[in-house]
Amino acid sequence: MSNPNAAVMVAFALGCLVPLGTASEEVFHVSAAGNDDWSGRLAQANATQTDGPLATLEGARDAIRALKSDSGLPAGGVTLQITPGIYQRHTTFELDAQDSGSSEAPIVYRGDRTERPRFMGGPLVHGFAQVSDETIRRRLDPACVDQILVADLRAQGIEDYGTLLPQGFGRGGSSAALELYFAGERMQLARWPNAEWARIAGVPEEPDAGVFTYSGDRPERWSEESDVWVHGYWTWDWADSFEEIVRFDKAAKRVFTQPPHGVYGYKQGARFYFLNILEELDAPGEWYLDRRTGLLYFWPPFPLE
Numbered sequence: 001m002s003n004p005n006a007a008v009m010v011a012f013a014l015g016c017l018v019p020l021g022t023a024s025e026e027v028f029h030v031s032a033a034g035n036d037d038w039s040g041r042l043a044q045a046n047a048t049q050t051d052g053p054l055a056t057l058e059g060a061r062d063a064i065r066a067l068k069s070d071s072g073l074p075a076g077g078v079t080l081q082i083t084p085g086i087y088q089r090h091t092t093f094e095l096d097a098q099d100s101g102s103s104e105a106p107i108v109y110r111g112d113r114t115e116r117p118r119f120m121g122g123p124l125v126h127g128f129a130q131v132s133d134e135t136i137r138r139r140l141d142p143a144c145v146d147q148i149l150v151a152d153l154r155a156q157g158i159e160d161y162g163t164l165l166p167q168g169f170g171r172g173g174s175s176a177a178l179e180l181y182f183a184g185e186r187m188q189l190a191r192w193p194n195a196e197w198a199r200i201a202g203v204p205e206e207p208d209a210g211v212f213t214y215s216g217d218r219p220e221r222w223s224e225e226s227d228v229w230v231h232g233y234w235t236w237d238w239a240d241s242f243e244e245i246v247r248f249d250k251a252a253k254r255v256f257t258q259p260p261h262g263v264y265g266y267k268q269g270a271r272f273y274f275l276n277i278l279e280e281l282d283a284p285g286e287w288y289l290d291r292r293t294g295l296l297y298f299w300p301p302f303p304l305e
Contacts, residue, residue: 025076026067029053030060032085039063043083053083057093057109064107065098077105084115088123122181123158125296127151128304136297139223141282147299148281154294161291164229164276168241170263180287182300190281190288190297191231192218197271200234201253207235207265210246210257219250221279227291230255232272234262245274 028040031052036059038045038052045052054060060080067078078101101107111117128149131137137145153159162177180187192198202213222228228245244258274280278288284301 026074026078028060028063028078028080029083030055030057030080031083032087034059034083043081056087057082060109061093061095061099068098073101073105073107075105077101078107080107080109082109082111082117084112084117086124087117087119089119089121122179123156125151125153125156125158125180127156128298128300131297136278139279141279144282144299147284149298149300149304151296151298152294153289153296159294161289161294164227164242164244166242166244166258166260168231168263169239171241178289180296180298182285182298183302185285187285187287187298187301188283189275190277190286191273191275192277192280193273194280194283194286197232198273200232200266200268200270200272202268203266204254207267208261209265210259210261212255212266213253214255215253217253219248219253219274222277224278227276228274229276230257230272230274232262232270234270234272235264235267239263 029043029052030040031044032055033045034040034053034055035045036055038050038054040054040060040063042052054063057080064078064080067073099107128151131140131145131148131150133150136150140148153161160178162175164177165174167174198214200212201215203211204213205211225245225248229242230245231240231242233240239262241262243261246256246258248255276288278290278297280286281288281297281299284299287296287298289296
């Protein structure tokens with residue numbers, strides 16, 4: 001909201017029960033199938049497709065502003081009825097002092113009482129199919145490959161993939177990189193181990209030198225070493241961070257991370273996991289994005305249908 005000190009009296013009641021307005025209230029309608037060139041006075045489009053609900057919150061806000069400017073708020077106030085549906089959002093919805101109602105003539109934004117409208121800031125992804133590229137199939141676990149789907153984001157006009165950044169304790173705030181949601185739940189970027197933690201086997205240099213060793217030979221399976229990350233509680237179990245891997249020394253089982261490394265350096269026995277690795281897409285709910293090609297790989301937790 002712009003001008004947070006202004007006395008903006010607008011009630012939001014998406015999916016909540018609020019008292020109905022008086023007979024003299026004005027009602028505007030918003031629908032995902034609406035049109036901001038329409039009046040918003042009708043809940044559904046008319047037979048000639050010349051009038052019907054508005055399409056966006058901005059369209060409704062501006063219609064209410066015009067009403068206030070032309071004739072003022074009616075005695076019963078104004079209700080904006082938002083039809084259930086999915087509304088794509090790409091900008092912040094802003095209200096200021098001119099959008100204020102009053103206790104006698106409130107402005108209410110109301111959703112349906114049984115099914116809520118959904119405002120989504122991310123684009124919907126479609127067009128998933130089984131992986132057919134043999135090069136990619138060879139990189140995936142043979143026991144899992146037929147469960148994994150792929151979608152071309154670039155072909156759908158989605159080209160902003162965000163950037164993975166160091167974050168965590170002592171790093172300050174930063175925007176999340178691209179995230180994938182399915183059935184309202186955030187999915188897991190492909191990682192290893194899947195649910196447990198690996199442990200630092202040793203710290204061959206100074207704790208803050210950005211080098212630690214691992215046990216086992218799991219990284220031998222990974223053909224790509226760029227943009228691989230680690231997340232861990234590197235010294236204390238209350239200070240975690242995400243660190244970018246600069247390179248592996250697989251012969252010595254060493255990991256080298258990008259400075260400034262963990263805030264308190266690395267300690268033998270500390271817990272961590274690797275992430276953002278195509279070969280580790282081996283569990284339902286995991287995903288991986290090839291940022292060079294725009295191809296999104298995903299194992300849905302249950303069928304897309």
